[in-house]
Amino acid sequence: MPQGPLNLTDGIVRCRFHRDAEHPELLTPGEVYEIEVTAPDTANLFAAGHRSRLDISSSNFPRFDVHSNTGEPEATARRTAIATNTVHMDARHPSHLRVWLEGGLSALP
Numbered sequence: 001m002p003q004g005p006l007n008l009t010d011g012i013v014r015c016r017f018h019r020d021a022e023h024p025e026l027l028t029p030g031e032v033y034e035i036e037v038t039a040p041d042t043a044n045l046f047a048a049g050h051r052s053r054l055d056i057s058s059s060n061f062p063r064f065d066v067h068s069n070t071g072e073p074e075a076t077a078r079r080t081a082i083a084t085n086t087v088h089m090d091a092r093h094p095s096h097l098r099v100w101l102e103g104g105l106s107a108l109p
């Protein structure tokens with residue numbers, strides 16, 4: 001197995017479609033939104049000492065289309081902007097990563 005980080009799976013959501021896939025709605029800076037990203041099923045055996053990491057980004061080119069972060073239609077956007085992504089993790093915004101465990105809780109030591 002290679003040394004260093006290894007991507008196990010990934011998922012993507014264009015946040016302009018956070019409410020409805022048919023009606024784009026741009027996000028307002030400073031507002032908090034609930035965004036759900038579903039990744040395809042995968043499997044991995046985490047040996048003792050292994051860790052997992054979750055990366056959040058505005059783009060994953062060349063895996064997915066370039067994201068201009070301007071709000072312009074993807075096909076015609078000619079300028080780009082730097083995006084700031086914030087994951088809120090407090091009592092009012094209980095962000096989480098859901099991981100399925102083969103065997104359920106009984107599989108834990």
